[in-house]
Amino acid sequence: MTHMRRYSEIVSVLVRYGFVDVVRALHLTPYLAAGRRVLTAAGRSGHPELSRPQRLRLACESLGPTFIKFGQALSTRADLMPPEVVEELALLQDSLPTLGPGVAEAAIEEAFARPVGELFAEFNPVPLATASIAQVHTATLHSGDIVAVKVRRPGIHALIEADIAILADLARLAERYLPDGKLFSLPELVDEFARTIRREQDLAREGRIIERVASQFAGDPTVRYPAIHWPLTRAAVLTMEFLDGVKVSEVGTDAAPGLDPKVVARRGADAVLRQILVHGLFHADPHPGNILVMPDNVVAFIDFGIVGRVNLQMRIRLANTILAIGRHDAERLADIAVALATPLQPVQMAELARDIEEMLDVYGGVSIGDLSMGQVFKSIMAAMSRHRLKLPADILLLIKSLSTIEGVGRQIDPSFKIVEYATPHVERLVAERHNPRALAARTAGAGREVLSALRTLPGNLAEITRKARTEGLQIQFVHRNLDYFIREMDRSSNRLSFAVVIGAIVIGSSVMVHAAVGPLAFGLPVFGLAGFLTAGFLGIGLAIGILRSGRL
Numbered sequence: 001m002t003h004m005r006r007y008s009e010i011v012s013v014l015v016r017y018g019f020v021d022v023v024r025a026l027h028l029t030p031y032l033a034a035g036r037r038v039l040t041a042a043g044r045s046g047h048p049e050l051s052r053p054q055r056l057r058l059a060c061e062s063l064g065p066t067f068i069k070f071g072q073a074l075s076t077r078a079d080l081m082p083p084e085v086v087e088e089l090a091l092l093q094d095s096l097p098t099l100g101p102g103v104a105e106a107a108i109e110e111a112f113a114r115p116v117g118e119l120f121a122e123f124n125p126v127p128l129a130t131a132s133i134a135q136v137h138t139a140t141l142h143s144g145d146i147v148a149v150k151v152r153r154p155g156i157h158a159l160i161e162a163d164i165a166i167l168a169d170l171a172r173l174a175e176r177y178l179p180d181g182k183l184f185s186l187p188e189l190v191d192e193f194a195r196t197i198r199r200e201q202d203l204a205r206e207g208r209i210i211e212r213v214a215s216q217f218a219g220d221p222t223v224r225y226p227a228i229h230w231p232l233t234r235a236a237v238l239t240m241e242f243l244d245g246v247k248v249s250e251v252g253t254d255a256a257p258g259l260d261p262k263v264v265a266r267r268g269a270d271a272v273l274r275q276i277l278v279h280g281l282f283h284a285d286p287h288p289g290n291i292l293v294m295p296d297n298v299v300a301f302i303d304f305g306i307v308g309r310v311n312l313q314m315r316i317r318l319a320n321t322i323l324a325i326g327r328h329d330a331e332r333l334a335d336i337a338v339a340l341a342t343p344l345q346p347v348q349m350a351e352l353a354r355d356i357e358e359m360l361d362v363y364g365g366v367s368i369g370d371l372s373m374g375q376v377f378k379s380i381m382a383a384m385s386r387h388r389l390k391l392p393a394d395i396l397l398l399i400k401s402l403s404t405i406e407g408v409g410r411q412i413d414p415s416f417k418i419v420e421y422a423t424p425h426v427e428r429l430v431a432e433r434h435n436p437r438a439l440a441a442r443t444a445g446a447g448r449e450v451l452s453a454l455r456t457l458p459g460n461l462a463e464i465t466r467k468a469r470t471e472g473l474q475i476q477f478v479h480r481n482l483d484y485f486i487r488e489m490d491r492s493s494n495r496l497s498f499a500v501v502i503g504a505i506v507i508g509s510s511v512m513v514h515a516a517v518g519p520l521a522f523g524l525p526v527f528g529l530a531g532f533l534t535a536g537f538l539g540i541g542l543a544i545g546i547l548r549s550g551r552l
Contacts, residue, residue, distance in 0.1 A: 053088035065132030066163035203238035245292030308397035374403030
């Protein structure tokens with residue numbers, strides 16, 4: 001599928017779901033078929049009974065895996081997106097039909113240049129699970145071991161790359177032509193999404209991450225991660241140990257006898273909290289389909305396609321955030337929010353602290369153990385969104401991971417309180433941060449930075465002085481969000497000037513006809529007749545231009 005055909009398909013779907021105004025604003029009508037252009041010119045909106053966020057979700061679902069995943073990524077951006085859009089896009093389901101007969105086997109043979117029968121003693125053609133990027137089969141090795149084989153969908157890489165290129169174009173057009181286009185940092189969001197989905201397609205990378213996380217839990221019999229079979233793993237195929245367990249959502253039901261919901265909830269939460277607060281590399285999508293429970297309440301994590309990373313400084317700030325929530329310290333929370341985020345506009349700290357204070361008032365009288373971390377973080381992000389504070393992608397993945405595992409825990413154990421399990425990790429992290437050895441190390445590091453700055457200071461001052469003397473001091477003026485209005489004013493003034501010229505020609509021609517000067521044709525002065533014809537052609541051209549723009 002060429003980019004042109006894909007563009008046409010995307011624009012047609014946008015029109016079908018009532019985004020005619022967006023198609024017009026981004027000048028995408030040339031990609032529509034003639035019939036659709038009539039619909040666009042008429043300004044009709046598809047599915048008027050649905051809200052705009054609902055139509056956006058349906059459009060993403062119609063456009064396939066790349067747009068579904070992009071919509072899911074936007075659903076985590078509560079710091080940038082309107083709440084109603086975030087809530088609707090969170091409903092997107094990541095699924096596609098299963099691959100046809102023999103397709104998975106052919107993909108494996110292409111990856112290894114060997115027949116499937118040589119690689120596996122037995123390969124089950126019926127998939128165990130199906131998703132947008134890959135599907136999973138069970139197989140038996142020649143050693144007799146049962147394995148899970150994750151196979152990337154053939155052709156998915158090319159489709160995703162084409163869609164990413166188009167998304168990048170659309171993001172740039174939106175930033176350029178839409179009045180609020182720059183408010184959402186769409187090009188940056190597309191870049192972040194492109195990096196994430198490209199990493200997710202590399203199944204060998206996923207295997208390396210699983211091994212790294214598993215090594216951090218070595219010796220812990222309560223948590224399992226699948227062992228990787230490297231001779232049978234490539235970028236498009238991941239072969240790993242098959243973990244036989246039930247979905248965590250089945251714990252406490254007749255489908256999972258002998259399992260203790262309270263123990264499972266505690267172990268699952270503790271594992272995710274250790275991944276985040278201790279090791280800084282964590283499973284970013286611990287929903288029930290990615291957590292299995294094995295005999296003796298052993299919790300197993302699978303599918304590490306999406307992971308997050310947080311450095312020590314971010315982990316400390318997260319710990320301080322949890323402590324500040326417990327103390328209802330709005331000013332401290334405001335300071336941490338600004339330290340974590342990138343301000344997209346000047347921040348009024350007093351107003352931000354007041355908004356957070358109002359949010360905390362909602363939880364007044366509620367002990368920290370009874371707080372819903374997901375709800376609290378959602379409220380904080382809403383306050384940050386109002387003040388145009390953009391959070392790093394990994395922090396958003398962290399919040400999503402904590403919120404998801406909290407929801408899983410409460411699903412199987414209504415009395416589950418994630419803060420109770422987070423508090424020991426938080427206190428340990430803060431205590432380690434303030435022990436004498438850590439303080440001495442930080443002091444030494446700060447001293448080295450000060451000495452380095454002092455060494456470079458004379459040279460930097462000399463460079464500034466030299467530029468001031470030779471080039472002069474310059475002040476740059478950058479206007480924001482005025483491009484759209486400048487273009488509209490320019491277009492309107494051009495049309496007005498064109499209309500004035502046409503009117504002048506018509507008036508001049510009328511005077512010449514009335515005066516009856518010059519040679520005649522059909523009883524009318526030739527010069528006057530020529531003026532009318534010229535004005536007619538120019539008027540038709542102006543009308544066509546206005547109709548094509550879709551703006552009458």
